[in-house]
Amino acid sequence: ILNVEQSPQSLHVQEGDSTNFTCSFPSSNFYALHWYRWETAKSPEALFVMTLNGDEKKKGRISATLNTKEGYSYLYIKGSQPEDSATYLCALNQAGTALIFGKGTTLSVSS
Amino acid sequence: EPEVTQTPSHQVTQMGQEVILRCVPISNHLYFYWYRQILGQKVEFLVSFYNNEISEKSEIFDDQFSVERPDGSNFTLKIRSTKLEDSAMYFCASTWGRVGSNQPQHFGDGTRLSIL
Numbered sequence: 001i002l003n004v005e006q007s008p009q010s011l012h013v014q015e016g017d018s019t020n021f022t023c024s025f026p027s028s029n030f031y032a033l034h035w036y037r038w039e040t041a042k043s044p045e046a047l048f049v050m051t052l053n054g055d056e057k058k059k060g061r062i063s064a065t066l067n068t069k070e071g072y073s074y075l076y077i078k079g080s081q082p083e084d085s086a087t088y089l090c091a092l093n094q095a096g097t098a099l100i101f102g103k104g105t106t107l108s109v110s111s
Numbered sequence: 112e113p114e115v116t117q118t119p120s121h122q123v124t125q126m127g128q129e130v131i132l133r134c135v136p137i138s139n140h141l142y143f144y145w146y147r148q149i150l151g152q153k154v155e156f157l158v159s160f161y162n163n164e165i166s167e168k169s170e171i172f173d174d175q176f177s178v179e180r181p182d183g184s185n186f187t188l189k190i191r192s193t194k195l196e197d198s199a200m201y202f203c204a205s206t207w208g209r210v211g212s213n214q215p216q217h218f219g220d221g222t223r224l225s226i227l
Binding site: 004032034036041042043044045046049051089091096097098099100101102103104 | 114115142144146152153154155156159161166167169202209213214215216217218219220221
């Protein structure tokens, strides 16, 4: 069974802290790895789509890295703000049309 | 910025009844998807749709489910005879190109389906 795992399940940080989460996935048949940010009562918002081993992408204070050989991706948030509070989902695409999602990491940032 | 819209935001239905969930994808997008999330579980792929036919479907998408693009704008998911375990948040998504070609999926806000 194809499984995408995310850790930790949840975390709570103080404003200004930097943090990171992990997404693990099977390295075989890799095509692309997606990261989404999902706030309660809103739609998941695309952050990054990563395809190449060693890829690093950045959007403001958020960045992500990809290791397709060992099957993991890290998402980093530098200087967390309360508005970063959300669930961060990663999803694997294996050349079909489906995205296989992890369960998400729920981040709570307090001021 | 164009967005995917879903209606209704919340649907309550008696078990055994048919339900239709509606989605308006982004207008120039060609690929359409349905996902669902049962409370506390992962977001699960149901089906993808391109050129008026199903491209791929998961094991969840059995004969009780169907999708349709009845006109140039709407994309619908029908559940023929709902069961209690169909209660979930259903998300529609669309992309211009095929997933995997560096295309993120654009999601709607979801329809919360509650089966009584």
